[in-house]
Every structure is written in C-alpha cells, then in structure tokens.
Amino acid sequence: MTPAATFSATPSSDVDEAALRAGPRAFVDAELAPRADAFDEAAEIPEWFLTSLAEQGMWGAVRTGGMVAFGVLHEEVGRGCSSARSLLTVHSMALYALDRWGSAAMRERWLDPMTEGGRLGAFCLTEPGAGSDITAVAATARPAPGGGWLLDGHKKWVTGGERADLLLVFARTERGVSAFLVPADTPGLTRTPVRGLLGTRAALTAEIRFDGCRLPAEALLGAEGMGTAIAAGVLDIGRYSVASGSVGIVQACLDASVHHATTRRQGGVLIGRHQLIQKMITEMAVNLRAARALCLRAGRLKEAGDPATIVETCAAKYLASVSAMRAATDAVQIHGASGCSAERSVARYFRDAKIMEIIEGSSQIQEVLIAQHALTAAGGARPAARAGAPAAPEGSTA
Amino acid sequence: MSEQTGTRIRDFILTRFPGVELDDRVDIFTLGFVNSLFAMELVMFLEKEFDLRIPNEEMSLDNFRTVEGMSALVARVRAGASAGAGPA
Numbered sequence: 001m002t003p004a005a006t007f008s009a010t011p012s013s014d015v016d017e018a019a020l021r022a023g024p025r026a027f028v029d030a031e032l033a034p035r036a037d038a039f040d041e042a043a044e045i046p047e048w049f050l051t052s053l054a055e056q057g058m059w060g061a062v063r064t065g066g067m068v069a070f071g072v073l074h075e076e077v078g079r080g081c082s083s084a085r086s087l088l089t090v091h092s093m094a095l096y097a098l099d100r101w102g103s104a105a106m107r108e109r110w111l112d113p114m115t116e117g118g119r120l121g122a123f124c125l126t127e128p129g130a131g132s133d134i135t136a137v138a139a140t141a142r143p144a145p146g147g148g149w150l151l152d153g154h155k156k157w158v159t160g161g162e163r164a165d166l167l168l169v170f171a172r173t174e175r176g177v178s179a180f181l182v183p184a185d186t187p188g189l190t191r192t193p194v195r196g197l198l199g200t201r202a203a204l205t206a207e208i209r210f211d212g213c214r215l216p217a218e219a220l221l222g223a224e225g226m227g228t229a230i231a232a233g234v235l236d237i238g239r240y241s242v243a244s245g246s247v248g249i250v251q252a253c254l255d256a257s258v259h260h261a262t263t264r265r266q267g268g269v270l271i272g273r274h275q276l277i278q279k280m281i282t283e284m285a286v287n288l289r290a291a292r293a294l295c296l297r298a299g300r301l302k303e304a305g306d307p308a309t310i311v312e313t314c315a316a317k318y319l320a321s322v323s324a325m326r327a328a329t330d331a332v333q334i335h336g337a338s339g340c341s342a343e344r345s346v347a348r349y350f351r352d353a354k355i356m357e358i359i360e361g362s363s364q365i366q367e368v369l370i371a372q373h374a375l376t377a378a379g380g381a382r383p384a385a386r387a388g389a390p391a392a393p394e395g396s397t398a
Numbered sequence: 399m400s401e402q403t404g405t406r407i408r409d410f411i412l413t414r415f416p417g418v419e420l421d422d423r424v425d426i427f428t429l430g431f432v433n434s435l436f437a438m439e440l441v442m443f444l445e446k447e448f449d450l451r452i453p454n455e456e457m458s459l460d461n462f463r464t465v466e467g468m469s470a471l472v473a474r475v476r477a478g479a480s481a482g483a484g485p486a
Contacts, residue, residue: 176459229441369435
C-alpha cells in the first residue's frame, strides 16, 4: 500500500532541535545575515546566492528533512533575511503541490531539479480584482483544441515570480477552480518585476500575465475543480513557513535590541538599565518563546499527519506575525533615530514584519478562521445536517 | 459501505462539529460550516486514519461530500492498493 504522506514522512520531531538548528544558523550568520541589507537595498538576491542556498540543500527541505526541520530552517533563514525566506516559502509551496498532486510527467520532469534547487517555483493565486479569495479568481483555463488547456489571466504580487521556472497557477475551469503547473517559458507568459515594495524587497516579486498559454493535459494538478482544496493544502505549508520566518524576525529583533541596550549609553547609563527598555525586551523574549512553541507544535502535528495541524498552523502564523511586528516596532524604538535608517537592520525587520501580517492570509483572516474553529468545536453555529439543505457559499482559502 | 469506516468518519466530523445531526448521505458542503480548511483536514484525516494515500484521480470534491461517499472512496483506494500489491 502506498504510505500516507500528506506531509513529509521523514520524522524530525524526535531529533534534538539544537542539532536541526546548528547548520542553518551557521550559514545564516556567516553568509546570509551580513548580506541581507545589501540584498534589500538592491531589491534583488543575486543568482549566485540562490545557488548557495541550493548547495545547502535548502530548496528541497519540504520533501527531505521533516516538517520540524523545515520550520527550524525557515526560522533561521527568516532571522537573517525575510526576502530569502519568502523565496524558499513559495518554492516550497510549488514543490509540495508538485510532489503531492503532480502528474507522473510533471513529477518526472520537475521533481528532482526543484528539490535540488536547480529550478525554482512560485505560487500564483492573487489577482488585481480578486485579492487572495480563490472563489473570485478570474483567470481561466479552457480545453484547447486537440487536448490540453488554454490559460488566460493576470496574477499580482507573485513572490519569486521574476525568477521562478515553474508556476503554480489557479484558474477557473468548467468544474470550478483548478490548479496548474505552468513552466515560465510557456509562450504567451510575460512577467513584470514589481519594485518599491515596503518589505521583502529582494524577493523578486512580479506581476505575471498569461495570454493564451497552451498547457499540456498533464499540467493539471489533482483533478479538475480541486483548486480550492489544493490551495488550502499549499497555503498551509506557506503559512507554516511564514510563521517560522516571523519567529526568526522576533529573534533578530531581540538580538539587535539586547546588543544595543548593552552597548549604548545615554547620560552615562547603558539604556538597558532603564526599566521601560527592559519591558520591551521582555515582551520580545516572551513572545519569541510562545510563537516558537506554536510553530514546533504545528510542525510535530504535520509530521504525525494529524489534521489538527491546520488550525494550529493558523494560530502559529497569527501569533508569530503579530509578535514580529510588535518586536520590530519596539526594536526600532530602542534604537532611536539610527533604527529609522538603513544604518541598522532593525529598519528592514520593521518593513519585513508588516508583510508577515498580510501574506498567506492576513491577521484578520486568521482571526476569523481561528474563531470559527473555536466556535464550531464548542458546538456553536451548528445547523441540522440533513440531505437537501441549501448550498452555502465557499469561503476564502486564505 | 463498511459500517466501521462510516462510523470513524462520522466520529471525526462530529468531533469537529459537535451536536450536528449527521445523515450519512447529507452533502456536508451544503451545511454552511465546511470551509476549505476543513476540506484539507478531511483529506488528512482519511489518509492518516485509514493509512492510505488518496490518488489524484480520486481527488474530486464529489468523493468528499458525504460520509457514504468517503467510505466508498476508502474502500476503492484500499481495493486499488491491494490489487496493485503483487509479488516483487
């Protein structure tokens, strides 16, 4: 029998967390963090550095290392550079979809190079008129004469879209919303880099247009009309990555704040001696522990294949991203004027943290989902479940 | 359908939505409380609970609409796995 493998079956939850963290931490400290401000300034992560990530085996982690290890990796990378973590996030989402629902032909062509990082992926859901509400997707895929599909549409805010080789695209078909894997060199596909973003500026974000792109039949993921369920599964991976990366931002804010508080003197006194500074550092340190614990719990549940991971990941993403924004706000405050400039990385953390509260389901979407879960689990909002009840509208996937 | 399979599926849904009066032939997607996250939870539950992987050709919404449909899906996937498990 084919083993259950909704998520990576390789257990890492029983491995010492410090052991999982050591390798990524050393790489981030030596190679990524020192360059992250320059990447942000240039609004680009250069190709040679993407290759460095491949040499570290980071692109394939969603398949190879277990989900706890995946989360620890994304936390560490997020501590150094949210743009790099964002690229890993969307690539992991596309790779997960390919592995889980891809046709034999697509898996044969793309699985190894995507796992190794020789080819990169991205996630295309958001549209100008629909936001991230999958039920409002306007892109269309219709049967092509002679077989396959013809894809038309316009996607916005595609992280990694400027560089990706394989795009996970959601489009409306006759039977609902469906998911497709689209090679970036498909004729009719054009991409336009997006510049001037508030945060994750080096994440190679692009707008992408599909104008009569002809796709083979095997480009369809799963079955026609399963796009909503596929998006839910893929967004769960993205949410877990963003939650973990947000924990990394909190850690970076705490590290920078502690360093500044123990070296900066005002009126002859180290500012860390002031209790109002200590309060901000306390908030960071406590929220760091709480958010990291939620991420670890979500990761362990994923490795166990436990459906509870879905809402636990929402909770982790919610707390971690809100904590990142709060920590970054306080880190800038502790650094004073220098924290408002490119002189200090905390300015980048602040801009990046705001993005974390928006992507892969905004904080408000998470609040709704978590509340719905709590209400229904308590027996609230429970209609009689009998055949013939009226249809309810689909909800947002985000 | 296997009554035991149906009971386990029904129990999972009732754990998530306590108090719901669940008819095995009711379309759960018409009840107003099922969102895309729960659809994902259902897939994970079936795969973990019954130690199987739902193949692409079975990833159709229609297979997940009712307890009866999900029980039939489990039986089909198990039968397919058994049929494919020949000698090495």
